[in-house]
Amino acid sequence: MYSVEADNLIKRYGSNEALRGVSFRVDAGEIFGIIGPDGAGKTSIFRILTTLILPDGGSARVLGQDVVRDYHEIRRRVGYMPGRFSLYQDLSVEENIRFFATLFGTTLEENYDLVKDIYSYLEPFRKRKAGALSGGMKQKLALSCALIHKPEVLFLDEPTTGVDPVSRKEFWTMLTRLKQQGLSIVVSTPYMDEATLCDRIALIEHGRFLDTDTPAGIISKFTLPLLAVDGPHMPSLLRDIRQIPQVFSCFAFGDTHHVVLRESGLSEEAQIDLLHTALYAKGHTDLTIRHIKPGVEDCFMYLDTLEERS
Amino acid sequence: MSFVGKEFNHILRDTRTLMVLLVMPVVMIVLFGFALSTEIKDVKVAVYDPSKDAATARIITQIDASEYFTVTASLDGEDGILKAFQDNTADIALVFEDNFYHRAVHDGDGSVQVIVDGSNTNIGSMAVFYVSSIVSSFQKDLAQEAALNRADGSAVTPVRISTSTRMMYNPQMKSAFNFVPGVMGMILMLICAMMTSVSIVREKERGTMEVLLVSPVKPFSVILAKAIPYFVVSAFILLLVLCLSVFLIKVPITGSLLWVIFVSLLFILVSLSIGILISTLVSKQEVAILISGMVLMLPTMLLSGMLFPVESMPKVLQWISYTVPAKWYIEAIKMMMIQGLGIRYCLDAVLILCGFLTLFTGLSVIKFKDRL
Known part of the structure; x- marks a missing residue:
């Protein structure tokens, strides 16, 4: 049995279509990542699966239970951590976790071993108000609160947004450990670098999944030549690269430009030469151009551009 | 829980x-x-007393003697009340009826009217309260005296003085x-x-x-x-x-x-x-x-x-x-x-x-x- 099954989910807010037919399956004991920018529809998926909103079309089952009909059962068996860490800022760390434990009819002591790994970070601060914790601490507390009742599926909506890189890394280590305990985890993130830490990912944009596969699978489907271009006048360089007819697309990635070339049959050296010549004609010199391996973000941008142009 | x-x-x-x-x-x-400020003191009382008998004189003295009231004016007619209120020479007015003593003792229905300048709401209800208590204690005294006077104890009519209140300007005591x-x-x-x-x-x-x-x-x-x-x-x-x-x-x-x-x-x-x-x-x-x-x-x-x-x-x-x-x-x-x-x-x-x-x-x- 799948932990989560979604079939052709549709959600509209007025005339705005937040989800336009989203389908996916999550296996038991799997970390499933939903990767996409803000406003792509990630939160709508989470809210439908956690029975907080009703889909306007399609159906979904969590642990075999229908999200519309059997919502009571689902609410008992899943853990949910909404995008903004939903804690009581004026209650202490300990009061927060104890409150969430009683909410599910259990106690901190009863399920202590479940949250031990995470909660042990927090215990020195257990008398501190949740509002006075750092972002990473808040996130750990929220995760502890979502885990305290031994859920079978964990829904984490952008858990690492606004958290420092060290805490983000720690957080993913914790997720991996939870997965090993047999928990299915559905997690969303706008950070492409976190995608490779998931077992399988779905790339979402404008309410539609661009692709669903393992991170390696998604990357392996990217077969076009990909080059990184570096130079002194980056903004004008970006504009000029996009005007070269052989270029499929070009985006700024940090301090380099990633260029996707159309299928041409040219050798790698010939591709680099082609870019050099075309850009020299537009007055760009001192360029560094090399081939690179695509990452998830490259795949995302490529698929998104394909979608847009079709 | x-x-x-x-x-x-x-x-x-x-x-x-x-x-x-x-x-x-x-x-x-x-x-x-x-x-x-509900503490009332020296409320100015104007009196219209057409009967001018022993009973009314005693009530007026008792009221004047109380720390709450000062009798400031004796009026010649009911018309004077409005003027007294407007001049602020009185906060409340006592109006006795004609032949007060006789009616109180023999007919058992003596009546005194308390007219309150309702624009001064603080005073109103308290003043009425105190006046009525003074009048009712006077009524008791009067009843005892009347009983003593009839040595045979055959009190035919009970002594009763009724106090009625009228508000001017603010009849609902807002x-x-x-x-x-x-x-x-x-x-x-x-x-x-x-x-x-x-x-x-x-x-x-x-x-x-x-x-x-x-x-x-x-x-x-x-x-x-x-x-x-x-x-x-x-x-x-x-x-x-x-x-x-x-x-x-x-x-x-x-x-x-x-x-x-x-x-x-x-x-x-x-x-x-x-x-x-x-x-x-x-x-x-x-x-x-x-x-x-x-x-x-x-x-x-x-x-x-x-x-x-x-x-x-x-x-x-x-x-x-x-x-x-x-x-x-x-x-x-x-x-x-x-x-x-x-x-x-x-x-x-x-x-x-x-x-x-x-x-x-x-x-x-x-x-x-x-x-x-």
């Missing part, structure tokens, strides 16, 4: 709001108390003590409705409602758990206001204290149900405050009879005022607290409050969504 504890924590930790909640009623009551029920209604409405709705809506706004909903706890019990602490806080404030009014401003609770508290608790429940209803309809704290402010406070102040008598409003406003729960509450409390009437005189108000409670609770149950 742990829910209720959590809510108490929220309230107790937000010390600033808590202080406002507790200080506001105190300040309001104290302010009104001092503005009213303000003064009547403000206390008004302030009570307003404070309770404000605290219950505004605070409950805001605290529920805050959960929605902060996103904690999302987590509460995705839990096995019945969402409506989440909301009930919110109402309980505010009920306790409101009951405490009710007690505070009652104590302040009785001990500080010395508002006499003439009716049954038990029923006053019962009706107040009923009104608190109505206000809580309004707060819950508001919280089911809106999702922003500001909106909740605006609604409880505009939709509840204004009608409570303007239409409940707290500031302006409902009876003298245009018909349309009177109809609207029937839909203001505070109107019924203030009316009932006025009757029981100030006029000393029993609960059966305000049964209709109590029933209507019950009706409101059922209506608002029912509506919020229907309106409540256990999804976002």
